[in-house]
Amino acid sequence: MKIEREDLKRLRLPAIIAAALIGLGVAALGVSEYYLAIAKAAREVARAQRVAAQERMSKASEEEREIRENLVSYRKMQDQGMIGSENRLDWIDSIARIKARRKLFEIKYNIEAQKVLDYPGVTSTGATVFVVSRMKLDMTLLHEGDLLDFLSDLQGAGKSLVSVRHCSTARLDRGGMTASQTLLPRLRSECQIDLITLKEGKAV
Amino acid sequence: MPDKRLLYFTSLHAVAYHWKSGTLAQEETFNIDEEGVAAFSRYVAAAPGSLFTILADVVEENFFQENIPYVRGADRRTLLARKLAQRYRDTTLALALSLGTETGGRREERILFSSFTNPQQFQPWLDALRSNQARVAGVYSVALMAPLAGKRIAFKTPRYLLVSLQQGGLRQSFVENGRIRFSRLGRIDFSDPRAVAQACAAESARIQQYLTNMRMLEREAPPLDVIVLAPSEYKALYDAACVNAAKLHFHVFDLDRVARSAGLKSAPAETLAEGLFLHLVAVSRTGEQYADDSLRRFYDLWRARVGLIAAGAAVFALCLALSGVKLFDTYQVDQQAEADRQQEAVASRLYARTQASFPPTPTSTENLKAIVKNYLSVLRQSAPPANMFVDISQALANSPQIELEKIDWDIGTPKPAAGGRDAAKAPGPTQTAEPRYQIAEISGRLFVPQASDYRNITVLLDRFVEALRSRPGMEVVSTRLPFDINAEKSISGDIGVERSAEVPRFSIIVSKRLGT
Numbered sequence: 001m002k003i004e005r006e007d008l009k010r011l012r013l014p015a016i017i018a019a020a021l022i023g024l025g026v027a028a029l030g031v032s033e034y035y036l037a038i039a040k041a042a043r044e045v046a047r048a049q050r051v052a053a054q055e056r057m058s059k060a061s062e063e064e065r066e067i068r069e070n071l072v073s074y075r076k077m078q079d080q081g082m083i084g085s086e087n088r089l090d091w092i093d094s095i096a097r098i099k100a101r102r103k104l105f106e107i108k109y110n111i112e113a114q115k116v117l118d119y120p121g122v123t124s125t126g127a128t129v130f131v132v133s134r135m136k137l138d139m140t141l142l143h144e145g146d147l148l149d150f151l152s153d154l155q156g157a158g159k160s161l162v163s164v165r166h167c168s169t170a171r172l173d174r175g176g177m178t179a180s181q182t183l184l185p186r187l188r189s190e191c192q193i194d195l196i197t198l199k200e201g202k203a204v
Numbered sequence: 205m206p207d208k209r210l211l212y213f214t215s216l217h218a219v220a221y222h223w224k225s226g227t228l229a230q231e232e233t234f235n236i237d238e239e240g241v242a243a244f245s246r247y248v249a250a251a252p253g254s255l256f257t258i259l260a261d262v263v264e265e266n267f268f269q270e271n272i273p274y275v276r277g278a279d280r281r282t283l284l285a286r287k288l289a290q291r292y293r294d295t296t297l298a299l300a301l302s303l304g305t306e307t308g309g310r311r312e313e314r315i316l317f318s319s320f321t322n323p324q325q326f327q328p329w330l331d332a333l334r335s336n337q338a339r340v341a342g343v344y345s346v347a348l349m350a351p352l353a354g355k356r357i358a359f360k361t362p363r364y365l366l367v368s369l370q371q372g373g374l375r376q377s378f379v380e381n382g383r384i385r386f387s388r389l390g391r392i393d394f395s396d397p398r399a400v401a402q403a404c405a406a407e408s409a410r411i412q413q414y415l416t417n418m419r420m421l422e423r424e425a426p427p428l429d430v431i432v433l434a435p436s437e438y439k440a441l442y443d444a445a446c447v448n449a450a451k452l453h454f455h456v457f458d459l460d461r462v463a464r465s466a467g468l469k470s471a472p473a474e475t476l477a478e479g480l481f482l483h484l485v486a487v488s489r490t491g492e493q494y495a496d497d498s499l500r501r502f503y504d505l506w507r508a509r510v511g512l513i514a515a516g517a518a519v520f521a522l523c524l525a526l527s528g529v530k531l532f533d534t535y536q537v538d539q540q541a542e543a544d545r546q547q548e549a550v551a552s553r554l555y556a557r558t559q560a561s562f563p564p565t566p567t568s569t570e571n572l573k574a575i576v577k578n579y580l581s582v583l584r585q586s587a588p589p590a591n592m593f594v595d596i597s598q599a600l601a602n603s604p605q606i607e608l609e610k611i612d613w614d615i616g617t618p619k620p621a622a623g624g625r626d627a628a629k630a631p632g633p634t635q636t637a638e639p640r641y642q643i644a645e646i647s648g649r650l651f652v653p654q655a656s657d658y659r660n661i662t663v664l665l666d667r668f669v670e671a672l673r674s675r676p677g678m679e680v681v682s683t684r685l686p687f688d689i690n691a692e693k694s695i696s697g698d699i700g701v702e703r704s705a706e707v708p709r710f711s712i713i714v715s716k717r718l719g720t
Contacts, residue, residue, distance in 0.1 A: 004501075007501070007505050007508075010505055010509070011505070011508055011509060011512065014508075014509040014510075014512040014513050015512055017512070017513050017516060018512040018513055018515055018516025018517075018519075019516065020516070021513075021516035021517055021519065021520040022516050022519045022520065022523075024520055024523075025519050025520035025521075025522065025523025025524060025527075026523055028523055028524055028527040029523045029526055029527050029530070031527070032526075032527035032528075032530035032531050032534070033530055035530075035531070035534050036530045036531075036533055036534045036537065039533075039534045039537040039538050039541065040537055042537075042538075042541050043537050043538075043540050043541035043544065045541075046540075046541040046542075046544035046545045046548065047540075047541075047544050049544070049545070049548045050544040050545070050547045050548040050551065052548075053547075053548045053551035053552045053555065054547070054548075054551045056551070056555050057551045057554050057555045057558070060555060060558040060559070063562075063569070064558075064561075064562050064563075066573070067562055067563060067565060067569060067572070068563060069576075070565075070572050070573055070575075070576040071563060071565065071572070073576040073579055073580065074565075074566065074572060074575065074576060074579075077575075077579055082579075117582070119581065119582055119585050119638070120581075120585075120638045120639070121578075121581040121584075121585075121638045122578045122581050122582060123574070123578065125571055125574040125575060125578070126571075127567060127568070127571045128567070128571065128574075128575055130578055130579075130582065144593055144611075147589075148588070148589070148590040148593065151588055151589070151590070152588070152590070155588075161582065161586070163582065163585070163586035163615075164586070164587075164588055164589055164613075164615070165614070165615050166612075166613065166614050166615070167589050167611075167612075167613040168610065168611070168612045168613070169610065169611045169613070170609060170610040170611075171608070171609050171610065196582060198575065198579075
């Protein structure tokens with residue numbers, strides 16, 4: 001079969017029709033492929049949501065146990081006075097009360113400005129933030145028990161979490177001291193204590 | 205499908221038929237003269253969309269067999285064209301059929317050359333078709349269609365003679381291995397059916413002799429099978445006339461039955477075997493015909509147009525089918541997604557119901573979890589010094605010669621003191637990890653009779669160090685003695701002096717893991 005050049009004109013319309021049909025077919029294929037891809041993506045989303053919901057459901061009892069355990073810790077934080085804004089006057093009153101009750105010698109303190117707690121492993125949750133007020137103590141003691149009692153009482157005051165970071169306890173020079181002067185301080189202690197609270201909202 | 209119009213061409217007249225779905229209808233009869241050609245031209249012009257096929261049944265049809273060298277492609281086409289030109293003056297209606305290759309000796313191809321010896325008789329009719337741009341599917345002859353008729357009869361013998369009676373006369377076609385080898389048309393008087401039947405038998409005997417003389421049949425060959433297509437109403441006459449002989453073996457078939465088995469549903473009553481051959485021309489797709497490309501130009505164009513549109517339609521249909529499959533897949537995927545969504549909704553409702561029984565929390569569950577996680581981290585990094593102070597006090601209980609001067613207590617990671625005696629035992633520092641130790645540097649002095657009594661001092665301090673180590677979780681990171689007993693340094697003393705004013709001092713760093 002030979003087709004002359006002039007015959008090509010006669011084939012133009014059928015060629016256009018054939019091309020149009022092929023184009024329509026390919027377009028139909030493309031559209032169906034597009035809808036299939038969308039459907040598959042939607043199915044993956046639905047499947048992931050279903051799996052997540054079922055896993056959440058299957059772990060509900062475990063989650064409840066975890067919540068109860070977390071609430072125990074949370075209540076402990078409340079008992080320690082960690083929740084809410086710090087009240088420095090309360091801390092000062094507590095120190096004064098402990099000093100008076102324990103009949104301690106001189107206590108000098110310096111509380112630094114509050115800042116975000118920067119302990120390793122402590123991360124900000126967004127809604128709440130752990131903050132710390134660093135307190136430096138300078139105390140004279142009759143014996144080391146006074147320091148330990150003071151720290152215990154300060155924690156027991158329930159105004160914040162007391163985290164002792166450093167304590168340097170040294171014997172005072174006893175030069176010229178007589179036996180009748182036994183009630184004079186024998187030790188000097190310098191401590192750094194972090195008073196930690198949990199604050200709502202953004203970091204300080 | 206366009207209408208098929210078939211022209212049965214004899215030396216006396218040409219008859220136009222319309223064929224559709226196995227039904228053959230006669231439309232017009234044209235005389236073989238100028239008036240006939242003019243009428244035919246009008247007939248063609250009146251049927252512009254039809255496919256025209258000519259079935260020639262004329263005496264002037266020649267068959268000649270010759271071997272040619274085995275060549276292929278353009279060389280073969282050139283060689284065949286040259287051979288046809290050598291053989292026939294006018295090759296406008298000529299044909300070269302391959303009969304196969306010679307197996308022994310030189311490799312040659314056996315070719316049957318065939319043409320009408322007087323093609324001029326067709327030219328006015330073909331010109332009428334050309335001038336009307338008619339779609340000419342081909343020019344066939346009854347001889348060329350004889351092998352197809354034999355196939356329809358399902359006759360298995362490799363060589364046979366097909367005898368048929370048409371309006372054009374009595375046709376005898378010799379078929380070998382499914383290919384026409386020779387054909388002859390004889391005039392006959394149709395008025396006496398018995399004479400016609402006897403002529404069939406007599407002419408068969410004559411042509412058998414001719415084929416033998418022309419060495420198309422071997423002399424010792426078995427009897428030649430002769431297929432006789434007998435008109436139904438006279439079949440008995442043919443059965444009686446066609447008696448088997450030594451060289452001939454007759455097989456008389458009812459023409460109408462053969463035609464029906466070939467698919468011809470109806471044909472005009474006056475039609476003889478040409479009805480069967482016209483039907484075979486209409487339904488068969490054989491390319492063995494006489495028309496050249498120029499005559500078939502508009503037919504080829506029509507085929508190209510149909511082919512293009514059919515190809516486009518086929519691709520379109522395939523794409524639609526695939527799209528259908530994909531849309532069905534989409535439907536199924538949607539169903540799966542809907543099932544997932546329903547299951548997710550059920551699980552969420554159940555979870556919400558279960559969650560309602562959870563204890564109330566002051567903040568969101570996740571926030572509470574994070575708060576407690578941080579709180580526990582702070583607790584892990586915190587410890588009061590009391591625990592370690594008690595340990596040091598207990599260790600000191602059995603060492604009255606030792607008096608402590610200072611305790612530096614820290615939370616952190618111990619660093620080994622340079623040159624310390626127990627430096628190798630120190631835990632390695634980590635900068636980013638949580639501090640896991642409480643560390644105390646204990647400074648003190650020793651009350652011994654002689655400050656230079658190194659052995660006694662060493663024993664006392666070792667005892668204290670061991671007491672420290674014995675405390676649960678306590679590790680001695682480094683020890684600094686009042687003197688350096690390292691062999692690389694000098695050491696001096698005053699042995700014999702009762703008491704020296706010098707008081708030996710020492711320093712020990714201990715650590716204890718938090719939580720122990």
